[in-house]
Amino acid sequence: MDAIFNTTASTTLSFKSAMLTIVVSFALGLLISYVYIKTHARGSYSQNFTLTLIMIPCIIGVMILLIGSDVARAFSLAGAFSIIRFRSAPGDPKDISYVFFAMAAGLACGVGLHAYAVLFTAFLCAFMIVLSKINFGARKSSYKLLKVVVPENLDYERELEDVFNKYTLSHELKKVKTTDLGTLYELVYIVNLYYGTNEKEFIDALRCRNGNLNIVLGMTVNSEYN
8 A cells, every 4th residue: 555655755655654644633623623512602603614623634634744845745735725715704713713723733643743733632622621611701791782661751860770780880871762752762771781690680670660661681782882
C-alpha cells in the first residue's frame, strides 16, 4: 500500500501515517462536535454545523499531509481554494471559535503531532464544559421590552414605581400612546430585571395596578428602543 500512496515529492507520504492522521483527526472532530452540542444554549444548534465540525479537522489534516514541505504544492492548493466563494451570514462568535478550534486540531494532526492534538483538544473541551457548567459570563440581569396598558385616570408614574423598584435594576419609559379612543394608555418601557426575577410575579404585580389590562413582556429588546 505504501508503494501506491508514495509521492514523487521530497517528502514521502506513507499510508500508515495518512490513516493515523485521518482516524485521529476524525475522532477529535467528533469530540469537538459533541462538546459543542453539550455546551450550546438550549440545544438551538444547527445539525449541519455539528457535521462540519467533524469534517474540518480531517480535511485540514489531509491538506497538510498533501502539502508537506512542497512550496509549489502549497501555492497551487491556495489557488484552487481561492476559486471557492463561501456565501454565509456572519455567525455567532462562539461558532467561529469552534471552527478555529477544529482547524487547529486538524493542523496538529496534519503535521504529525497527534499526541499534542489529543492533549490540546481534551484540555480545551474540558475547559469549555466547566465554563458551561458554571455559566461563566452570563448576565446577572436582562433587558426586556415591557408594554403595559393602563386606564386614562391612572397616575402610572406613581402607581407603577414601587413595582419597578422591587423587580428591576432600572427602567425607562420609552413611549406613551393612547388607545381605545383615548380611554386607555399604552406604555412602553425598557426594563432591566434583577437576575433570577420571577417574571410571573412581576407581571402579576403590574396587573394589580393596571386593572388587569393587557401586559406584554418581550424576550428581547427591539433595536428601535435601544
